[in-house]
Amino acid sequence: MVTLINCFEVPEAADQRFMDLYAQVNAYMRSKPGYAGNRLHKATSEHAAYRYVNVAQWQSAEHCAAAHDDGFRNLVAKDEWKEFRSVPALFEVISENQA
Amino acid sequence: MVTLINCFEVPEAADQRFMDLYAQVNAYMRSKPGYAGNRLHKATSEHAAYRYVNVAQWQSAEHCAAAHDDGFRNLVAKDEWKEFRSVPALFEVISENQA
Numbered sequence: 001m002v003t004l005i006n007c008f009e010v011p012e013a014a015d016q017r018f019m020d021l022y023a024q025v026n027a028y029m030r031s032k033p034g035y036a037g038n039r040l041h042k043a044t045s046e047h048a049a050y051r052y053v054n055v056a057q058w059q060s061a062e063h064c065a066a067a068h069d070d071g072f073r074n075l076v077a078k079d080e081w082k083e084f085r086s087v088p089a090l091f092e093v094i095s096e097n098q099a
Numbered sequence: 100m101v102t103l104i105n106c107f108e109v110p111e112a113a114d115q116r117f118m119d120l121y122a123q124v125n126a127y128m129r130s131k132p133g134y135a136g137n138r139l140h141k142a143t144s145e146h147a148a149y150r151y152v153n154v155a156q157w158q159s160a161e162h163c164a165a166a167h168d169d170g171f172r173n174l175v176a177k178d179e180w181k182e183f184r185s186v187p188a189l190f191e192v193i194s195e196n197q198a
Contacts, residue, residue, distance in 0.1 A: 003140055005152050007106065007186075026196070036198045041102055041190035044160065048188035053104050055154060057198075061143065087106075089147035091140035097125070099135045099156075 001036060002061050006088040007050035018052065018084055025075050029056070034063020050087070061090060100135060101160050105187040106149035117151060117183055124174050128155070133162020149186070160189060 010018045022040065029035055038056035058064035109117045121139065128134055137155035157163035 002143065005140060007149075026194075030196060030198075038194075038196050039192050040194040041104060042193045043188045043190050044101065045188040045190075048190075049186045050106075050188070053190060087148045089142045089144040089149070091142050091144075091152060093138050094141045095125075095137075095139040097129060097137050099129075 001093075002058050002064060003091045003093060004054075004056045004058060004064055004088060005091055006054045006056075006086050008052040008054070009049070009085045010051045011083075012051070014083060017080065021078070021080055021084070022052070022054075025072070026054075028071060028075060029067055032063070032067035034059040034067065064090060100192075101157050101163060102190045102192060103153075103155045103157060103163055103187060104190055105153045105155075105185050107151040107153070108148070108184040109150045110182075111150070113182060116179065120177070120179055120183070121151070121153075124171070125153075127170060127174055128166055131162070131166035133158040133166065163189060 008018065026038065026040070030038075036057035036059050038054060041053040041055065043051045043053075058067070107117065125137065125139070129137075135156035135158050137153060140152040140154065142150045142152075157166070
């Protein structure tokens, strides 16, 4: 299992525009082989550098890479996405603790 | 439940120094009322902007704020932490999907 974490810069006035775009991409990715769940986080802190953070699990790095295909690229190539800078990277969980 | 996400800038040569500091703070925070679990993620992507991301759950924003007390501040005031810029913020999960 691997984890894709993507941090998004979203101005407060742009929440709805961001959510509309996010919903399109999320629906597409959830249809892909190896998708294993995701949580979209919205900041409650004021002045958060990244107001939205998506944490998604994939069965493998290969599944995740394959899902970022032409269909994905067409979705994120829309001009509307240019408003939202994002910082995506792939991660492994190296330490996990329960309460 | 609230989620604290903290993204850390860690040069590749500094992994061990970061992990030693992280372990001290993590042990401290896990002893606090309202701590509800955490996962430390390490990037597998090359050139990730943030090579470590901690995702921690707290029972409430108040618990999380109370845990960031003098003891916490003393730990993170160490000079060694200056090497590692971090971007912390508090979040709520606004969308959760299973595979």
